[in-house]
Amino acid sequence: MTTTPAIEVGAELPPLRLEPISRTTLALFAGASGDHNPIHIDLDVAKSAGLHDVFAHGMLSMAYLGRLLTGWVPQRAIRSYRVRFAAITPVHGAPTCTGHVVSVEDGLATIELAVTLADGTTTLTGDAVVEID
Amino acid sequence: MAIDVDKAKALRLAPVTVTVERGRLRFFAKAIGESDAVYSDVTAAQRAGHPDLPVPPTFFFSLELERPDPFGYLDKLGIDLRRVLHGEQSFTYHSLAYAGDTLIVRPRIVDAFSKKGGAMEFLIKQTDITRDGELVAEATSTIIVRNPEVKA
Incomplete structure (x- = not known):
């Protein structure tokens, strides 16, 4: 039994706090997502590009934010979902996903979304439009 | 360049x-820490009104x-x-x-x-x-x- 959340302007989605992203998570996500770019999983390649270490796939953070959305409304209600990747998420970064409703109009709610790290860096901003009853 | x-x-x-593929969707759910069974368990998905894993x-x-x-x-x-x-x-x-x-x-x-x-x-x-x-x-x-x- 699921309950329909109150969807009104200002409503906050329950934040989704993730554990620090491990190298194992990056390896699993590379395989599961099909993004095998070695820059995310191979320290040698990251160093050859002048980086100190590997960093997380942007789409991993977008998938976490997707969990925030589908944990709040059934997926079939999501009409659109977009993000801008504002900063790299280093390995061991601990993302928190947040969202709040900024408009409700004609049966559609717009949710502003963000992912931030423990040090305050915003790594991703975006929005989603969801259908409401 | x-x-x-x-x-x-x-x-x-x-x-x-x-x-x-179901297996691939389960792997994806695992990789992103998805705990909602709808994304990994066909029975849970069907109970939620889906024909299979979404x-x-x-x-x-x-x-x-x-x-x-x-x-x-x-x-x-x-x-x-x-x-x-x-x-x-x-x-x-x-x-x-x-x-x-x-x-x-x-x-x-x-x-x-x-x-x-x-x-x-x-x-x-x-x-x-x-x-x-x-x-x-x-x-x-x-x-x-x-x-x-x-x-x-």
Whole structure:
């Protein structure tokens, strides 16, 4: 039994706090997502590009934010979902996903979304439009 | 290493036909720590009114990577994959897709431009995902190429 959340302007989605992203998570996500770019999983390649270490796939953070959305409304209600990747998420970064409703109009709610790290860096901003009853 | 804009826009990316696999969706759910059983347990999905495991919102991006050389188009444009960043990603959804569905993924490069005197270059890629000729989802990716040796 699921309950329909109150969807009104200002409503906050329950934040989704993730554990620090491990190298194992990056390896699993590379395989599961099909993004095998070695820059995310191979320290040698990251160093050859002048980086100190590997960093997380942007789409991993977008998938976490997707969990925030589908944990709040059934997926079939999501009409659109977009993000801008504002900063790299280093390995061991601990993302928190947040969202709040900024408009409700004609049966559609717009949710502003963000992912931030423990040090305050915003790594991703975006929005989603969801259908409401 | 400037991208040839005309060449980028003229590049034809082959469509991909993908049959969505349950096991792959379970693996994806595990990798992103998804705890909602709807995304990994067929019985839970069916109880929630789905015919099978649903394709989660961002997995549509992964469908396009189901080709032998998913970054080959960057090679063709002379782009070093290590310099590539994902700038933006958007999805528009028309219906849900499920494990067992056969989807056709058609990407195309719709724009290419540079900023900061060539220190950053951008590719815009649009992708249609269809099932039996019906649009299921549309995706747009902004790909950024960093050229740190170019001084703005």
